[in-house]
Amino acid sequence: MQTTHILVIGGSASGIVAAKTAKAFHPNKDVLLVRREPEALTPCGIPYIFGTLEGSEQDLISNAAVTANGVRMLIGEVVELDPEQRFCRLASGEEIGFEKLVLALGSTPKLPKAIAGCGLGNVFTISKDKVFLDEMCNRLAEISRVAIVGGGFIGVEVADELHKAGKQVTLLERLPHILELAFDIELTVKAEELLAQRGVSVRTSTRVEALIGEGRVSGVKLHGGETLETEAVIVAVGYQPTTGLAEKAGLELNRLGFIKVNEYMMTENRNIFAVGDCAEKKSFVTREPINVMLASTACAEARIAALNLYRLSAVKTFGGTIAIYSTALGDVAFGVAGERESYARERGFDIVTGTFAGVDKHPAQMPGVQPQLVKLIVARESGVIIGGQVMGGASTGELTNLIGFIIQNRMTINSILTAQIGTHPLLTAPPTAYPLIKAAEAIALASRSGD
Amino acid sequence: MQTTHILVIGGSASGIVAAKTAKAFHPNKDVLLVRREPEALTPCGIPYIFGTLEGSEQDLISNAAVTANGVRMLIGEVVELDPEQRFCRLASGEEIGFEKLVLALGSTPKLPKAIAGCGLGNVFTISKDKVFLDEMCNRLAEISRVAIVGGGFIGVEVADELHKAGKQVTLLERLPHILELAFDIELTVKAEELLAQRGVSVRTSTRVEALIGEGRVSGVKLHGGETLETEAVIVAVGYQPTTGLAEKAGLELNRLGFIKVNEYMMTENRNIFAVGDCAEKKSFVTREPINVMLASTACAEARIAALNLYRLSAVKTFGGTIAIYSTALGDVAFGVAGERESYARERGFDIVTGTFAGVDKHPAQMPGVQPQLVKLIVARESGVIIGGQVMGGASTGELTNLIGFIIQNRMTINSILTAQIGTHPLLTAPPTAYPLIKAAEAIALASRSGD
Numbered sequence: 001m002q003t004t005h006i007l008v009i010g011g012s013a014s015g016i017v018a019a020k021t022a023k024a025f026h027p028n029k030d031v032l033l034v035r036r037e038p039e040a041l042t043p044c045g046i047p048y049i050f051g052t053l054e055g056s057e058q059d060l061i062s063n064a065a066v067t068a069n070g071v072r073m074l075i076g077e078v079v080e081l082d083p084e085q086r087f088c089r090l091a092s093g094e095e096i097g098f099e100k101l102v103l104a105l106g107s108t109p110k111l112p113k114a115i116a117g118c119g120l121g122n123v124f125t126i127s128k129d130k131v132f133l134d135e136m137c138n139r140l141a142e143i144s145r146v147a148i149v150g151g152g153f154i155g156v157e158v159a160d161e162l163h164k165a166g167k168q169v170t171l172l173e174r175l176p177h178i179l180e181l182a183f184d185i186e187l188t189v190k191a192e193e194l195l196a197q198r199g200v201s202v203r204t205s206t207r208v209e210a211l212i213g214e215g216r217v218s219g220v221k222l223h224g225g226e227t228l229e230t231e232a233v234i235v236a237v238g239y240q241p242t243t244g245l246a247e248k249a250g251l252e253l254n255r256l257g258f259i260k261v262n263e264y265m266m267t268e269n270r271n272i273f274a275v276g277d278c279a280e281k282k283s284f285v286t287r288e289p290i291n292v293m294l295a296s297t298a299c300a301e302a303r304i305a306a307l308n309l310y311r312l313s314a315v316k317t318f319g320g321t322i323a324i325y326s327t328a329l330g331d332v333a334f335g336v337a338g339e340r341e342s343y344a345r346e347r348g349f350d351i352v353t354g355t356f357a358g359v360d361k362h363p364a365q366m367p368g369v370q371p372q373l374v375k376l377i378v379a380r381e382s383g384v385i386i387g388g389q390v391m392g393g394a395s396t397g398e399l400t401n402l403i404g405f406i407i408q409n410r411m412t413i414n415s416i417l418t419a420q421i422g423t424h425p426l427l428t429a430p431p432t433a434y435p436l437i438k439a440a441e442a443i444a445l446a447s448r449s450g451d
Numbered sequence: 452m453q454t455t456h457i458l459v460i461g462g463s464a465s466g467i468v469a470a471k472t473a474k475a476f477h478p479n480k481d482v483l484l485v486r487r488e489p490e491a492l493t494p495c496g497i498p499y500i501f502g503t504l505e506g507s508e509q510d511l512i513s514n515a516a517v518t519a520n521g522v523r524m525l526i527g528e529v530v531e532l533d534p535e536q537r538f539c540r541l542a543s544g545e546e547i548g549f550e551k552l553v554l555a556l557g558s559t560p561k562l563p564k565a566i567a568g569c570g571l572g573n574v575f576t577i578s579k580d581k582v583f584l585d586e587m588c589n590r591l592a593e594i595s596r597v598a599i600v601g602g603g604f605i606g607v608e609v610a611d612e613l614h615k616a617g618k619q620v621t622l623l624e625r626l627p628h629i630l631e632l633a634f635d636i637e638l639t640v641k642a643e644e645l646l647a648q649r650g651v652s653v654r655t656s657t658r659v660e661a662l663i664g665e666g667r668v669s670g671v672k673l674h675g676g677e678t679l680e681t682e683a684v685i686v687a688v689g690y691q692p693t694t695g696l697a698e699k700a701g702l703e704l705n706r707l708g709f710i711k712v713n714e715y716m717m718t719e720n721r722n723i724f725a726v727g728d729c730a731e732k733k734s735f736v737t738r739e740p741i742n743v744m745l746a747s748t749a750c751a752e753a754r755i756a757a758l759n760l761y762r763l764s765a766v767k768t769f770g771g772t773i774a775i776y777s778t779a780l781g782d783v784a785f786g787v788a789g790e791r792e793s794y795a796r797e798r799g800f801d802i803v804t805g806t807f808a809g810v811d812k813h814p815a816q817m818p819g820v821q822p823q824l825v826k827l828i829v830a831r832e833s834g835v836i837i838g839g840q841v842m843g844g845a846s847t848g849e850l851t852n853l854i855g856f857i858i859q860n861r862m863t864i865n866s867i868l869t870a871q872i873g874t875h876p877l878l879t880a881p882p883t884a885y886p887l888i889k890a891a892e893a894i895a896l897a898s899r900s901g902d
Contacts, residue, residue, distance in 0.1 A: 397878030
């Protein structure tokens with residue numbers, strides 16, 4: 001039986017970061033990453049292999065980068081884990097002993113049981129497997145009409161990309177708006193309009209009953225009786241954590257099916273950690289288990305696990321998930337951090353919101369200037385900011401990250417009102433009307449006592 | 452004598468923000484803004500009227516925007532202030548009584564006494580006065596060769612803009628590098644190379660001894676004897692606070708010549724506040740008086756003064772200046788927040804720095820991807836981040852603001868290592884190699900104890 005000090009199972013974003021960070025901070029330990037797939041893709045880049053990029057080759061994470069600082073890598077499938085004896089067994093029969101184990105098992109696309117016909121040809125999900133995706137790209141190259149089931153981030157991005165690639169795309173969303181689980185209504189409406197303007201046929205409040213066809217899919221049967229003709233269907237209705245190995249080994253799962261971990265990303269077995277899509281997430285704000293799966297969150301968890309493998313550090317812990325994400329449709333980007341207004345109200349928070357619509361460069365006559373909207377969501381009693389949303393140009397991603405840091409630091413409206421920012425004509429909103437601060441001002445004004 | 456409740460003297464960025472915020476939070480008070488100039492310009496937009504914009508008209512802050520929420524405005528010059536009797540006198544002889552006064556007197560360009568010939572024709576400074584700037588634009592329209600004295604932000608931006616407008620531009624900097632008082636050497640070198648590549652002749656370590664010419668400037672005499680022929684000279688060697696009115700009224704100035712204020716932006720007279728370029732600044736980190744003048748800082752100070760006019764609030768104070776600024780040369784932007792490495796060392800801080808060079812989109816094959824470099828400066832003992840610098844694309848301004856918030860929250864390297872960010876292929880660096888976090892990791896690795 002070969003042995004290693006630190007074994008990482010899974011080699012997408014979080015597995016790679018766990019292994020590389022572990023090796024960097026524990027240079028004398030042997031670190032072995034075991035991965036089923038010979039090659040790994042940048043997960044958030046996958047929608048872009050259908051249009052902007054020339055294919056999956058341009059989205060590869062090179063194996064050389066993974067092993068650059070001394071991490072060893074082995075391609076193989078782990079089929080069994082013994083947490084007490086600390087070894088695992090590969091499909092090949094080979095056994096690997098370890099001191100510490102990081103499970104970075106990832107997630108797999110959900111297939112809705114309620115929809116018949118998902119087994120037909122030319123029905124795809126967006127998996128993270130290069131072989132599968134390459135085959136999918138080949139098949140899509142031959143056809144011109146695609147229906148996408150599910151208007152979340154992945155559905156929306158793939159729809160826009162396939163449209164860019166010249167396809168006739170219909171996006172089908174069960175809820176009244178696309179991206180409705182990500183943004184508050186006012187932003188979803190704008191994203192929806194934009195996507196439609198760009199040429200995607202967007203159909204919301206539309207329930208898919210079945211996929212039909214003989215051998216290959218040829219139509220989507222909608223609730224109400226209408227049938228939409230199509231040559232391919234992409235089902236993008238979310239992902240489920242991959243936990244078979246952990247479950248079989250007796251590790252506890254939470255009620256949403258994720259591997260339970262504490263704030264050191266440690267399972268109940270102190271030698272086993274779990275990170276990324278397979279690991280339990282709790283909301284930073286509501287403290288409830290949630291099923292957000294983001295590569296960026298996964299990487300943060302991976303770093304924390306790697307830093308706590310041999311010595312727990314009370315200052316290197318994961319305080320709960322602040323879901324932070326952004327996307328773009330052409331030049332217009334959307335970002336969100338923390339809780340949405342609708343979700344916070346549903347969960348019983350007493351909140352105040354403030355929104356300001358300005359511009360992302362200044363003066364407004366600058367070439368390339370774009371509208372920039374910031375919305376903040378604040379707990380009324382404390383003034384603590386629990387969420388924010390942004391619509392704007394190329395700076396939207398980092399402005400959303402700034403709101404993420406605001407939430408992480410539990411900053412209040414007063415601290416935003418008095419905050420210092422830097423501004424520049426070509427790069428930001430004006431200092432006199434910086435939307436983040438003006439949104440905070442709107443909340444302060446709404447809450448102020450009279451003179 | 453007419454009276455008002457809240458009088459604001461000065462109507463550039465900080466005066467406008469002070470007046471508008473005061474009116475918003477004290478709707479029952481009369482707010483009067485007195486300004487000498489009939490029209491005000493967005494200060495940071497001024498360099499761009501020489502190239503990117505079509506002239507100063509496109510950089511106007513409309514008077515309608517100033518008075519939109521009920522602020523009154525009066526064009527006139529205040530020549531005398533009686534702090535005890537609480538009134539001031541205009542050049543016209545008119546007197547205005549007030550309850551509370553905000554001085555937003557601004558700054559004026561410095562003219563170096565050591566350089567002879569600054570009084571010649573076609574020698575300009577970059578003032579904030581529209582009439583002066585329009586005249587300057589007219590004169591520059593007729594000539595093709597311009598020399599700029601001073602390679603700070605204004606000098607660099609104006610040089611790049613005049614070059615865009617088709618001029619032959621020479622930038623003269625006394626120090627070994629341009630922007631040397633803003634960035635650490637490694638970034639100044641890149642900015643310098645870039646500016647030269649773009650076609651500006653950059654001459655560093657070059658001291659100007661005199662401007663020469665008959666009536667109009669025709670040459671710049673350099674230390675060492677060389678004379679540079681030119682048709683116009685722009686002197687951009689900094690600004691000095693405008694404090695004559697305050698000084699005459701007996702308000703105390705600090706040793707750098709700024710009006711002394713406390714953290715409520717209040718002068719020693721509890722009815723008089725000062726904000727913006729005329730008001731004292733202390734570094735958030737070093738606690739020493741500094742002479743940074745930024746519209747964004749000015750606006751933060753203005754908000755704080757306005758919020759504290761009638762009732763001091765212990766949670767709405769100004770904790771010291773975190774100089775945050777950014778600029779761009781074409782598609783490449785530079786940003787800085789807080790202390791530089793060189794300055795921190797000079798001031799006796801025991802620091803560690805970490806730098807990471809990555810990309811601003813991902814995968815690196817994305818169209819429009821640009822290098823992104825982040826440098827962090829950390830106090831060794833505490834791990835507290837005291838400064839950061841960024842070089843990158845369009846997201847540089849907001850990423851620099853994020854570093855500003857990190858400094859403001861006194862976040863440590865550990866809190867960055869465990870921080871959550873959001874990433875997106877079109878908008879940010881990859882989650883596995885987000886330069887801000889990788890720079891923190893480099894510092895943690897440099898400081899770690901062995902296993």
